[in-house]
Amino acid sequence: MSLSVEIRHRAGAFTLDAAFQAPSGVTALFGRSGAGKTTVVNAVAGLIRPEAGRITLGARVLWDASARIWVPPHRRRIGYVFQQARLFPHLSVAQNLSYGSWFARRQGRAPAAKLAQVVEMLGIGPLLARRPATLSGGEAQRVAIGRALLAAPELLLLDEPLAALDDARKAEILPYLERLRDETQVPVLYVSHAVSEIARLANTVVALEQGRVVRAGPAEALLADPQVVPTLGVREAGAVLTGRVRAHHEDGLTELSLRGGPLLVPGVTGAPGDHVRVRVHAHDVIIARARPEGLSALNILPATVRQVHQGAGPGVAVQLDLGGDLLLARITRRSAEALALAPGVTCHAILKSVSVGPADLGQGAGPGEPDPAG
């Protein structure tokens, strides 16, 4: 099922004029504060009525300004997870969870996911009898996700579901979102300005700037595109590599097999053969022409330079080809000149195992490669 969005809308001094397609899988809506992300999501949910445009979900027209079609929010069959959890304070966690499913069942639709499954997946079993006010931020957000899921949605909207949480809570929830992506069929529109979340979750990325779509495309290609570095912010640039778990070593490291060769990273939980995706920050990659010896860095991968993109500052973004996978490196202009990097040059990409942190290690299907099991 695919979501097609085309919106023109004005609110005060702000003008939104955006059109994009969200194929199945996770589509990330990316952009800085005030770019119009929430406005788009609210229009899809039917919480605002833009001036002109059209929104369709699969074959269903949710809204068409010129044809005067308007499906009210409660008939759109969407699940919306808000930035703040918005749990119903007067209901228990269990009642919150089954709130949407009750309406879905009245409309003759059964949730794809059973309550027990969702509770298990989100790890909220012990919370069922509690009231929302007693939950921590992370727990509340998990319940909100479960509540949206159980409404039998045909589309999930997540508007910065992690923004209100501290890093520890974020790390706690991301795996659940990955399981959500991999274990349910529901397409997801995911709003975030955190590249690390997008890199872990998204199959497709739509970048908004001041109400306009400035870039859209498959996540893997987009994130490894040196031209995108300014949009994402230099600190956040980095490619996403996908591969499978090859072996767990005794010293706690996991060996992954990528297209470009083996990669050692700090322990991953998956079984050998499981899909895995790894985000490698561009600023963590060192480039050497000759293969260096005697370094503490364990990963030294042969690569070919594909692009060198000069930004405004002292850095350059270098796109490397690792046997088909794309890697992005950010190095100083001075080094790029010293190493005479240019498209076609062969070199080595050096990557410390420990620089791949838990926030950068995702499980499940890679963005370009839908999970066969999903």
Next chain:
Amino acid sequence: MSLSVEIRHRAGAFTLDAAFQAPSGVTALFGRSGAGKTTVVNAVAGLIRPEAGRITLGARVLWDASARIWVPPHRRRIGYVFQQARLFPHLSVAQNLSYGSWFARRQGRAPAAKLAQVVEMLGIGPLLARRPATLSGGEAQRVAIGRALLAAPELLLLDEPLAALDDARKAEILPYLERLRDETQVPVLYVSHAVSEIARLANTVVALEQGRVVRAGPAEALLADPQVVPTLGVREAGAVLTGRVRAHHEDGLTELSLRGGPLLVPGVTGAPGDHVRVRVHAHDVIIARARPEGLSALNILPATVRQVHQGAGPGVAVQLDLGGDLLLARITRRSAEALALAPGVTCHAILKSVSVGPADLGQGAGPGEPDPAG
């Protein structure tokens, strides 16, 4: 002026039992959510009355449970910047700013900082006529800082002043906090669970865990201590180096002079000779026994291993001595064994310029070395 805190307090199931000294400069109160940081700060501010203990600021006893001394909040002469700005919604920005100074003047105390200075330092001149509700989160927090400063405080309390802000806003405010530290004489108690903020700002660090002080000491030494890695979280470990700006190069890089040699980092704004502090994440440091050639990494500094600390996972923390400065490196156990690292071994620390991001580059006095101008 030095703050001395000694508190025993119970709230529900939580017990706080903490004692520490905060010398002049910035003292960071570090700990995860629920550790009791806000409880301590509230006790210092007089917003809660703990069960037992004593708090003194310089010669003034603010509270002494056994002597039954209790100075009410409005006589404590403190400035408190809360996590949410808590600006007065019915007053303009200018009126918010002068709220505390009016009371200070009534009590015959003149704010150390003049309104014009503070406005200039915080860059809030254009906001003076606005109402708090129209400010962005970052602007509001700056006004809150100004308001606290202008109350002529003898101690500043900052309780996670950046926690509610996104990364861009954080980056916007941190320089103001540095100027605050360097341009005013007021001691600061700074609560945060973000090591990067602490590394940039703190002279002293007090780490709280479940209501107890688990570690306290000068920031430079504490952050470079491999034993502290588990407390901070492995991703956040890293030392703070202090030095001076030596030269700005044409290609946008700045050369710093550290005790251990020159360091090239992306452009810094200070003039040659200015103090600067650099945080180097432990996971960004590569170690080599022999000096490698032909790498894109520009900084290759000779060093001596001082400690090797084995954690629970696949990584080890290595403390390196760079001519007196301490650097922390986190590498895999496998590499440490391959390189036969042990105390006393000489090696090279390799550091990419670009891996030092703007959030890690602070201005002004180093934690161990109070600014002579301050």
Next chain:
Amino acid sequence: MPPNWLTPEEWTAVALSLKVSFWAVVASLPLGVFTAYALARWRFPGRQILNGLVHLPLILPPVVTGYLLLLSFGRQGWAGGLLDALGLGVAFRWTGAALAAAIMAFPLMVRAIRLSFEAVDPRLEEAAATLGASRLWVFLTVTLPLVAPGVIAGAVLAFAKAMGEFGATITFVSSIPGETQTLPSAIYAFLQVPGAEGSAARLVIVSVVVALSALFASEWLAQRAARRVSGA
């Protein structure tokens, strides 16, 4: 309170007052909730007029309200004739006393409930809509439970006011023992008799005890409901 502390006629007045006040509140509550919701949430032409109308009984001397009620709902009045034809006549019946009490208490009820509607976070209602709840279901399952403390407060306040209502009631439905002679009418009658202040005082005490009990119960209920909503 021993039963012989009051005369049988007085007990009748007490029972009648309870009945009248109870039904005044119960019957007007749905309209009160609706009006409060409309004033709190909708912007429609005539909103201020509705608001003024609701407040009128608070502003007018009760005798005037009673007289206007008599003119409209008396047997000869436009509404009274209609109701009579339907067999629902209220004139000079206890239902008329309930109508008078309900109208006099209405502004208090609506004000209390309106404030709690204004305090409900509309984002929770949006969340309910995205979960498949139609407007009506949103109202029933989210809005209404959240305003429950305010509805309780409003209802009890109205009950207390109804227990004390006198001017409009006696003007509209007179003071017929057993039918429309409420506690306040009985008190008034005693105050017409020189030297009967003692009897009046006994009835005043009964009335105060009933109304204050309701008020205290409502504070307690509202606190409990508020705690329930805010968690814990």
Next chain:
Amino acid sequence: MPPNWLTPEEWTAVALSLKVSFWAVVASLPLGVFTAYALARWRFPGRQILNGLVHLPLILPPVVTGYLLLLSFGRQGWAGGLLDALGLGVAFRWTGAALAAAIMAFPLMVRAIRLSFEAVDPRLEEAAATLGASRLWVFLTVTLPLVAPGVIAGAVLAFAKAMGEFGATITFVSSIPGETQTLPSAIYAFLQVPGAEGSAARLVIVSVVVALSALFASEWLAQRAARRVSGA
């Protein structure tokens, strides 16, 4: 409204009602604010008793309230004797009418103000304290401005109620033209005379226009104040 639309005596009653209602509100406002604050913020023994006491005039038939006022504040009453000795006697004076009106309107005023106190974020008050403001200054510079919309609402509601108050007033200070004959007393008098309904209606219209204008003005003021506080 042309001046000759009402007789001079009627104008006197209108002017007196305005004066009585105005002073009833102005004089009771500080106590109303204080009581609302105490009920909203403090937990003290007897809090529920105070709450009940405040509500009494709402619960009791107005005649009873008036009679109790007569017993206490009349010349022979305990409080009346005291006031008389101080030259502040209120019996048969317009100040007595204002006292009756103030007491009848007090519950409405306190309820409205109490709710806005409960809505003030105590964290703003903490912030003010850390900035050097003593409890009194916190109250004057932070709490009070933030409850202003509620205080306005409460005051105007009390004013509207005072404009309509009759039973307690006439029982307490009777009806002396130019001194205690308020608009509602005049309306009541007309209603006692066969055929004078038209005259009563004119006065009712004046009274409704005044009270509703105040009410509309207050809605507008409260909205403006709320907008001021919430920014924009």
Next chain:
Amino acid sequence: EDAPVTVFAAASLKTALDRIVADWAAEPDAAPDAVPVRVSYAGSSALARQILQGAPADIFISANADWMDRVEAEGLLIPGSRADLLGNTLVLIAHDPDAAPVEITADLPLAQMLGEDRLAMALVEAVPAGIYGRAALSSLGLWDSVAARVAQADNVRAALALVSRGEAPLGITYATDAHAAGDAVQVLGAFPPDSHPPIIYPVAALRDRPEAAAFLDWLRGPQAQAIFADEGFTTP
């Protein structure tokens, strides 16, 4: 039918009428087909208006003729049933138990007796007792000297209360009110009957029911009239 007889009576009749109804109930022999009687006491104006709006009253006892006239003008009275049930006298009362009786003439120094204090009356333009009182004072030429000192209560019993509480030293009420108040007030003197229109309480039947007629007869019978007289009313 056993429906009770409903009497709408002026509030100032409560003391006497309650006694009469009690007697009526206690002596079923007096009226063989007696049914219970219930009385709704309120101001004459309110009762008359309610009757005009179709109130279910069988008998109306008004405190003045005007309101009975209004009801009669609407054709709501049972023809021939109207009668003057009672009369009353107007008296000057005082709070001071030792006050000496006075003769009420044009020479009465009422203004001096009041001084700075108030004269309690019922509403002088609206309530019968007040209207009669004002007429009496006017015809004696005393009104202008005391008009500014009159405190008008909403009914005559409230005026009585002002005097019995000592709020006003003097008041004008019916003799019946002064009688009912007992020792709480002192009657200084009665106004000459010719100084004001005759004080009359008319009664009439509103519905043609034998039970109502029976009670009406009882009201005019000797036993009831004795009670009225005992309460201070004059009987025709």
